[in-house]
Amino acid sequence: LSAAGVDMEEADRLWISVDAFFRALGKVRDTLGQASLSDFGPWATKPEVLGSHVRMLRTAKTPQDAYRYLADHPLEFTRTGAWECETKARLVTMTYRPRKEDETRKLTADEQTLLRAIHVAELSSYPTIWGLLPARVEYRDEAGDAVVYDVHILPARSLPLPPPVLAAGLALLLFGTLFAVGTWTSALIAALLLGSTALAPSQP
Numbered sequence: 001l002s003a004a005g006v007d008m009e010e011a012d013r014l015w016i017s018v019d020a021f022f023r024a025l026g027k028v029r030d031t032l033g034q035a036s037l038s039d040f041g042p043w044a045t046k047p048e049v050l051g052s053h054v055r056m057l058r059t060a061k062t063p064q065d066a067y068r069y070l071a072d073h074p075l076e077f078t079r080t081g082a083w084e085c086e087t088k089a090r091l092v093t094m095t096y097r098p099r100k101e102d103e104t105r106k107l108t109a110d111e112q113t114l115l116r117a118i119h120v121a122e123l124s125s126y127p128t129i130w131g132l133l134p135a136r137v138e139y140r141d142e143a144g145d146a147v148v149y150d151v152h153i154l155p156a157r158s159l160p161l162p163p164p165v166l167a168a169g170l171a172l173l174l175f176g177t178l179f180a181v182g183t184w185t186s187a188l189i190a191a192l193l194l195g196s197t198a199l200a201p202s203q204p
Helices: 008-013 018-032 041-045 047-059 063-072 109-130 163-181 184-199
Strands: 081-088 091-098 136-141 147-152
Touching: 018 109, 041 047, 041 109, 047 063, 047 109, 063 081, 063 091, 063 109, 109 136, 109 147
Parallel strands: none
Antiparallel strands: 081 091, 091 147, 136 147
């Protein structure tokens, strides 16, 4: 970011200018690729990031609450635009509109692309704070430079079991099945064989 002309000490204390903001985003894209802007990944739940959402997290109990907070308190997140929010179960519609006082500063096509990418990353990341999958976000342009983002909150996923837990479960299931139809000795041997096979390292 320093290479983009952003004073990091000042950025930690003050709002940076719009020009500096887009220079920083462009530098990140050029260095790490476009995908680095559209997906925060595990960084979304790092303490450094969550620290900027302390006020929101004091009141938000669900991802839907977080989106409503973003719309109700836009000045905590940006100085260049405002959000409108509509929630319907797992679908949240967020509409971003540039501030009228900034009409003299028209965004270039490249800046619009950067802004949409960072909006997608931010909106998709909110459910991860509650341990959910990142939201699926689609956007479309509307009149007056507005952009509408349809945020689809995905259901919680079942985390894959670690191999030892999975092997133990399969062994227990096999033991119970064979014990019901045969002897406990054959059931135990078969279960141990299955467990050892599942836990054995795979060959390269």
